[in-house]
Every structure is written in structure tokens, then in C-alpha cells.
Amino acid sequence: MxxxxxxxxxxxxxxxxxxxxxxxxxxxxxxxxxxxxxxxxxxxxxxxxxxxxxxxxxxxxxxxxxxxxxxxxxxxxxxxxxxxxxxxxxxxxxxxxxxxxxxxxxxxxxxxxxxxxxxxxxxxxxxxxxxxxxxxxxxxxxxxxxxxxxxxxxxxxxxxxxxxxxxxxxxxxxxxxKRMLYHAAAHYASSFALCGLAEGTRLWQTLGFSQADALRALLPMLAGTLETARDRGLAQALAGPVSRGDTGIMQAQLDLLEQCGGDHAALYGLLSRRAVDLARERPTPPVALDEIAQMVETSLERSLLQARDISPIKASRQ
The missing domain is CATH 3.40.50.720 (NAD(P)-binding Rossmann-like Domain)
Structure with a gap:
């Protein structure tokens, strides 16, 4: 041309x-x-x-x-x-x-x-x-x-x-x-990825890390996850206790986040639902996956009620 x-x-x-x-x-x-x-x-x-x-x-x-x-x-x-x-x-x-x-x-x-x-x-x-x-x-x-x-x-x-x-x-x-649904879904790869980083950073700050130190540690982890997803697909890139079928760690983390109060456990639980779905897509899902799925749902019954009681102002300060 x-x-x-x-x-x-x-x-x-x-x-x-x-x-x-x-x-x-x-x-x-x-x-x-x-x-x-x-x-x-x-x-x-x-x-x-x-x-x-x-x-x-x-x-x-x-x-x-x-x-x-x-x-x-x-x-x-x-x-x-x-x-x-x-x-x-x-x-x-x-x-x-x-x-x-x-x-x-x-x-x-x-x-x-x-x-x-x-x-x-x-x-x-x-x-x-x-x-x-x-x-x-x-x-x-x-x-x-x-x-x-x-x-x-x-x-x-x-x-x-x-x-x-x-x-x-x-x-x-x-x-x-169909543009509205398309655009809403795209947030998960942009702004909501930042929200996930913000949640991780906020929790690490309770351990004494600065935001800068937390981001310096977490950003390479995110980058590596994305590269693995590009190379191997979403299900094969999944890591963590759901991916391994580690029931003990999963229960301990759900309990701990419920103790943190606010909506931390609810967010963790809802994302864990999606992690369970991804793990089921693997050729050989973890043996304990059904048990983990039940743990997540039991925790969500409590944590969603807990999150509902948070006022918008208090939630913004969590």
C-alpha cells in the first residue's frame, strides 16, 4: 500500500x-x-x-x-x-x-x-x-x-x-x-491484577514490610506466573496449596485470614474457587481437590457474612 x-x-x-x-x-x-x-x-x-x-x-x-x-x-x-x-x-x-x-x-x-x-x-x-x-x-x-x-x-x-x-x-x-461484558472481563488482566498485588502488599505490610519492599518481591513472581501461563496455559501455571492438593496449608490459611477480619478471607475464598476450577482442568487433578473445594465453601459461608458487615469507609481503610 x-x-x-x-x-x-x-x-x-x-x-x-x-x-x-x-x-x-x-x-x-x-x-x-x-x-x-x-x-x-x-x-x-x-x-x-x-x-x-x-x-x-x-x-x-x-x-x-x-x-x-x-x-x-x-x-x-x-x-x-x-x-x-x-x-x-x-x-x-x-x-x-x-x-x-x-x-x-x-x-x-x-x-x-x-x-x-x-x-x-x-x-x-x-x-x-x-x-x-x-x-x-x-x-x-x-x-x-x-x-x-x-x-x-x-x-x-x-x-x-x-x-x-x-x-x-x-x-x-x-x-x-457485547462490548460491556468484554470490557468487564478484561479488568481481570489489568486493574484487578493490580488489586491482587495491592491485597498481597497490604497483608505483607502487617508483617513489617514496606510497600516498596513488598512490590519488589511480588512483581517478579507475577511476571514469572504470566510467562508460565503464556508457555504452558492457565491450569499448568497454577501454583500454591490448591495446585498441590495441600489440605493442611489451605485450611490454615483460610482460618488465619478469617481471623484478620474485614474482607480478606472472602476475597481469598472467592479466588480460591477459581483456583479449584483451574486445578480440575489438569489432566491429573490433585487427589484432595474435592476436600479443598469444601473447605473453601465452608469458609466462604462465614467470610462473606463478615465482609457484608463492613461499611464502605471501613473497607477502604483495611
Whole structure:
């Protein structure tokens, strides 16, 4: 594909997503020609890193000067943002060729939020990188290898697949109307992984460790777990007392966490349920797995009641 056939790309929003995708597409040879933001200085910061890219305060100027628009505001701003845009022929300037397509980059929100653009003849879709954007220049390199979830039809779908490949990423496809469940599930590989680290760190702090020391010890363990899961699969990467069928350690840990109070035992018990499920997927599950499963359920009967009695304020201080 030559430069002449590549679509001109533009971004409405100059936050973390745009600060990664705009230069990443430019590196791949795509012309990124327009950036708009509520804060013009933010748009200028992104545009200054790219050749022949203009910064605008008015998002309509992006639509008027590119072929494909990436809309990247917070989810609750998608509808008001797209409703303010005009697609199709311009009455004041008939020779102006406006963008033929617009996509949002939300993982949770439906593509139907872009229906006002679709009603004007624009193709609409979703382009959601499964990547935790940090906001640094390192994102431009690190995004390669991740997956991008696409929702589009026809020519736009083909264009988004090509853009995904240009980033060195892998396309995923979900049916219309299923984005909320997809996005909720993805939290377990991002923010909820951090929550698991936070729980481990918090418990270690009761033993006298600082947060920095705890993270220094736990992060390599997490990294090793992920590499093993990549190489051998989830069930074979499972470690700990459930994996070994160690009933004595399992009972002792459940009892100890119940004594800690709060919702520590409930969280441990619910995650242990999932560990039991994974252990059952092994070719030879531990002999004592049914006994451990019963231990977990017995503990949960108590710990879930204990967790229910915690006020939100007290829970935040645990």
C-alpha cells in the first residue's frame, strides 16, 4: 500500500490513547494530519511530534480535513462529542471532502453511540486496544504485540484490520452489543491484577514490610506466573496449596485470614474457587481437590457474612 492510498487519520482528544496511537500510526507510514482537543495546548503537544499535523480547538476541523476520525474522549463524552460533528457534503463549501468514517476507542461503550454520524452517511466502528496506557512515550513501543478489539463492517473493517497490523497488533472481533461484558472481563488482566498485588502488599505490610519492599518481591513472581501461563496455559501455571492438593496449608490459611477480619478471607475464598476450577482442568487433578473445594465453601459461608458487615469507609481503610 502506498502513501497515496493510505487514509488521512485524525484524532479528537489528546489524552493517553491519542498520545500513543497518533505517533505509532505515523511511524507505520500513515498520515496523521489533525488533532483536536478541548485544550488547544494538548493538541499542539501531540501534533508537534508529527510531520504535517495541525492542532485545532474545533473538532469539526478534524472531520473536515481527514478521512478517518478516532474519537478518544471519556465514555460519557462520546455522544455529545459526535453529536456536535457534521459529516457528508458541506453546504458552505461543496468541494470539501469530509471524513467518511469515525471510530471510538472505548472498550465498554457500544458503537451505536456514534449513530448521529452514521445517520449522516459516515461509517462507524470501534477500535479498542487491549493495553493499559501509561501516558509515556514508551507506550508507542510497548503496544506492539497486544490485541485490538474491532467492531465495524465493510471497507471500514478492512481499514481497521490494516491499521491494527501496522501497529504490530492482533485483531479481535466481538459481536455488536457485547462490548460491556468484554470490557468487564478484561479488568481481570489489568486493574484487578493490580488489586491482587495491592491485597498481597497490604497483608505483607502487617508483617513489617514496606510497600516498596513488598512490590519488589511480588512483581517478579507475577511476571514469572504470566510467562508460565503464556508457555504452558492457565491450569499448568497454577501454583500454591490448591495446585498441590495441600489440605493442611489451605485450611490454615483460610482460618488465619478469617481471623484478620474485614474482607480478606472472602476475597481469598472467592479466588480460591477459581483456583479449584483451574486445578480440575489438569489432566491429573490433585487427589484432595474435592476436600479443598469444601473447605473453601465452608469458609466462604462465614467470610462473606463478615465482609457484608463492613461499611464502605471501613473497607477502604483495611
Amino acid at each position: 502506498t502513501q497515496l492510498t493510505l487514509p488521512r487519520l485524525g484524532f479528537i482528544g489528546a489524552g493517553r490513547v491519542s498520545r500513543c496511537l497518533a505517533p505509532a500510526f505515523a511511524r507505520a507510514g500513515y498520515p496523521v494530519t489533525a488533532i483536536a482537543s478541548r485544550t488547544l495546548d494538548s493538541a499542539r503537544t501531540v501534533a508537534s511530534q508529527l510531520e504535517n499535523c495541525q492542532a485545532y480547538a474545533d473538532p469539526q476541523q478534524v472531520v473536515d480535513t481527514v478521512d478517518l476520525v478516532f474519537l478518544t474522549p471519556p465514555d460519557d463524552q462520546i455522544v455529545p462529542s459526535v453529536n456536535a460533528l457534521q459529516f457528508g457534503p458541506s453546504e458552505s463549501s461543496p468541494n470539501t471532502t469530509r471524513a467518511w468514517a469515525i471510530v471510538h476507542c472505548s472498550g465498554a461503550s457500544p458503537v451505536s453511540l456514534l449513530d448521529s454520524a452514521r445517520a449522516q452517511g459516515a461509517a462507524t466502528g470501534g477500535f479498542h486496544p487491549l493495553y493499559l496506557f501509561g501516558g509515556s512515550v514508551e507506550d508507542i513501543e510497548r503496544i506492539a504485540g497486544c490485541s485490538v478489539t474491532l467492531e465495524a463492517q465493510g471497507t471500514l473493517k478492512k481499514t481497521l484490520i490494516a491499521l491494527t497490523a501496522a501497529l504490530g497488533c492482533h485483531p479481535l472481533f466481538i459481536p455488536p452489543g
